[in-house]
Amino acid sequence: MMQFFKETHVDFLKLRRAGYFFSGTLLLISLVSLLLHGGPKYGIDFTGGTSLELRFEKPISAGEIRSSLSQAGYGTAEIKHIGAADENQFIIRLEKSAEGTQIGQVVEQQLRSSFPDNPYEVLMVQEIGPKIGGELRRAAVMAILIALFGILVYISWRFEFKFAVGAVLALFHDVIITLGFFSVLNLEITLVVIAAFLTIVGYSLNDTIVVFDRIRENLKVLRRENLYNIINISINQTLNRTINTSLTTLLVVFALYLFGGEVIHDFAFALLVGILIGTYSSIFIASPLVYEWEAKTEATKGKSAILRKA
Amino acid sequence: MQKGLYTKIIFVIVLLILAGISLYPTFQFTGLQEKETALIKQLAEVSGLTKAQIEEGLVAGDLEARLRKQAPAASIDQAVELGRRLTDLSKKVNSIERRAIKRGLDLQGGVYMVYEADLPQLLRNLAKNPDDRLNEIIEETKKTVEERGLDFFSVLEDNFKKRGIELNRYFGRKGETNDKVIAELKKEAEDAVDRTLEVLRNRIDQFGVSEPMITKQGNNRIIIELAGIQSIQRARNIISSTALLEFKLVQPAEMVWSVLDDIDRVMRIKQKGAAAAQEDTAKTKSATPEGPKAKETEVSLSYLFGEKGAETPSEDEKVVVDENTFSDRPFSSLLRQLQGRNFIAVPMKNVYAVQRILQLPEVKEVIPPDAEFLFGNAPMTLGEEQYQRLYLVKKEPELLGEMLSDASVQVSTGSTSLNAGAPYVSMELNSEGAKIFSKVTGMNVGRELAIVLDGKVASAPVIQTKITTGSAMIEGSFTMEEAKDLALILRAGALPAPLYPITENTVGPSLGQDSIQKGQFSAIVGFILVVLYMIFYYRLSGVVADFALLLNMVFILAVMAAFHATLTMPGIAGIILTLGMAVDANVLIFERIREELRTGKTIRAAIDAGYGRALVTILDANITTLISAVVLYSFGTGPVKGFALTLSIGIIVSMFTAIFVTRLIFDFVTSRYAIKKLSI
DSSP states (O other): OOOSOSSOOOOTTTTHHHHHHHHHHHHHHHHHHHHHTTSOOBOHHHHOEEEEEEEESSOOOHHHHHHHHHHTTOTTOEEEEESSTTSOEEEEEEOOOOTTOOHHHHHHHHHHHHOTTSOEEEEEEEEEOHHHHHHHHHHHHHHHHHHHHHHHHHHHHHSOHHHHHHHHHHHHHHHHHHHHHHHHTTOOBOHHHHHHHHHHHHHHHHHHHHHHHHHHHHHHHOTTSOHHHHHHHHHHHHHHHHHHHHHHHHHHHHHHHHHSOHHHHHHHHHHHHHHHHHHHHIIIIIHHHHHHHHHHHHHHHSSOHHHHHO | OHHHHHHHHHHHHHHHHHHHHHHHHHHHHHHHHHHHHHHHHHHHHHHOOOHHHHHHHHHHTOHHHHHHHHSOGGGHHHHHHHHHHHHHHHHHHHHHHTTSOEEOHHHHOEEEEEEEEOHHHHHHHHOSSOOHHHHHHHHHHHHHHHHHOOOHHHHHHHHHHHHTOOGGGTSSOTTOOHHHHHHHHHHHHHHHHHHHHHHHHHHHHHHTOSSOEEEEETTTEEEEEEESOSOHHHHHHHHHSOOOEEEEEBOOHHHHHHHHHHHHHHHHHHHHOHHHHHHHGGGGGSOOOOOTTSOEEEEEHHHHTTOSSOSSOOGGGEEEEETTTTTTOTTGGGOEEOTTSSOEEEEHHHHHHHHHHHHSHHHHHHSOTTEEEEEBSSOEEETTEEEEEEEEEESSOSEEGGGEEEEEEEEOOSSSSSOTTOEEEEEEEOHHHHHHHHHHHHHTTTSBEEEEETTEEEEOOBOOSOOOSSEEEEOSSOOHHHHHHHHHHHHHHTOSSOEEEEEEEEEOHHHHHHHHHHHHHHHHHHHHHHHHHHHHHHHHHHHHHHHHHHHHHHHHHHHHHHTTOEEOHHHHHHHHHHHHHHHHHHHHHHHHHHHHHHTTOOHHHHHHHHHHHHHHHHHHHHHHHHHHHHHHHHHOOHHHHHHHHHHHHHHHHHHIIIIIIHHHHHHHHHHHSOOSSOOO
């Protein structure tokens, strides 16, 4: 029988202070970075603007493209070479535009007339008005809040409100830290990245619930044990599963990250970070938070409500 | 027990067969599509046409005609043969495509556009007596709506209330309640969008995209999705060009002849060289093009253009010219003057040549700056030949379609010059338009006034008398259907609420190809890694889990095919993610079985307990993920929706394969063989 850990007896709850410290540091870095950058860096999905991805037939430099665009009054465009070095592929990005103007076409025209003997193929053009950008931003925030609320309700119903709060706090923890990674690395938040965030929420919760489930079961089986030991035993018992599932998921997400191509790159990166953080938080944050709360209640009221109920 | 086991096995097999049936068209489609791509490539080499031209020909259904016209003579038979095969294949591909998994724009290239009605402008147009105060209210409403994303009309109503003004001060009738006025305005906006929807549908149908999606979103938005088109620029032009209606005066005959003379001279110079042309200058004044019965002969296009190697005209590029006048008047000889009247027609065969000549820079130079040539919008048949009319009109329009207030189809009663029962389109102009129209008709009695729609002349009636009523009509040999369409386009041209694009996403076909390849490759790599890991960790039980995983993939795709769901790149990502997460259920079960085995239970008991205890956990864990996936699906757009869809399907399917199917395998094996040790 292949096994990573045989009958572990790690005192995870004893390690919780170290966990809080580690998480606290990460959260602090994330929040400071977000503050310094003035919030998340939204991609054009959310701010509106124009993005063109072009592949030229012959070699061309970003400088040449820029000077051509300057003539049309778009000298501030962000021009990025992408793909392999020998591929003349560029992303041209322009800031917010007035509603209804079609900058993309103007830019295409300009480049065509500037480089008549170097035709290009349009790989992708995105033209997003500021209004729809704002709408999407609101919709994204709404989606995350509704998802969190739904989860809160479901866990409260299946477990107990305290567990739900522990799980949801752990989720906020995961999302903020992943957001922090994006902010520190100056990556953009696009619609696809939001999808990744919601997946992280779902995934991290998956992990947390497996542990909670074992706690609930052990509360019934190990009636003599105190909550501290029950939580520790439960985390240890599910450790192999946690590691295994995280590993298989990381394997595929890593494949996505390496081979999935430009479109999916940021999405895979967010998942990569999120799954690592989510796995960590379900062990070191979610369950300890439930214990913390329970221990406080115990100190004031005498006996643990969760234990008594079980 | 045994009996139940077999029922379950049969159940799974039936599901597999159903999945196979559902997936078969997709497999077929992929294979045929590869064949099609190869054939297009081959044809492109043989005929010299570009891929885009071939695709266009396929869509328009005139590939063979195009090949005959444009392919080099030496390989024309081969090209036509290939073209026929391609046309047949393409029909087959199209019919199968309908039953295959639909690929999103990002996987096959295409255009996604969102248009919105300009509500502030609509209000200004509708207002009885717009003033600064109204503008102020509209601007404020616009700002609030943009910032907070509320409903335009309710914010408008609030803003009116805040100022204590009744809406009927500007809109609707006196004494009407705010509610009623708002309802009317809403209807007006919706109506405008509906009309535009119709026009866009018409246009896109003409463009011939295989599965266009044109839908209304909310009250004032239109979403257009065109998948798999090769010429994005053309699609864009067709969609975003407005139904532009103009009234232009037709230039008098004398001017037409003199312009034709000038073009003839230019063409002679092109053909014979400048020196020869000067000798000829003297002779040009005389003849005009003769009637349609003139003696005709065929010459090559390249000869016409004075290009080299033109001595032997090839079959494909012949034009019909008037033999008597060809050498003197190379351009006019392409044209025919009809019925002794002052209008010129171009035989269909020559239209392309005429268009090309009119595009030549030296020809453009001799056309007066205030005039332009326009073709008619439909060919006319005279005798056995088809002709396209050509008009020389004043460049500056007298009147624009914006001044149109309504257009409708009427049927002629037969008392006038019109044929009895023939439909025509009658138009009503607004007050400003009527004023201008009255002036223009009054000053130009006896002249023709061309009604120009999107750069083509719909008709050019002679102005009989000054028209002061503000109504005009377009006659022509319309069918009822055509007349209706025209009226519709005209009404849309006079849209009270202009539309503007708010989002336009275009994905080139080659990026789509790229995405598919990368998606497939990463899926395969991910799948192999997980498969190996599971076998490495759980041995034979790992193989069972891997089998379930494979089924999982098959069922996800089958469900997508059955419901004709759209597969997008983020959708592929969702499937790949499911790969990793789908084994979670098996990991939970296997770990549990191991624990039970360790407590000394028998294999059967351990399996029972493992599945039983893990089930609750699996349900809890998956339902929470499903909650976020469903939220993603209902609130997300575009990429997010595709991802959520495959993730949701994946979660549901994986619960079935990972719990039901693996259990079945364990039960089957343990009931048939006396297993002493479980490989787990």
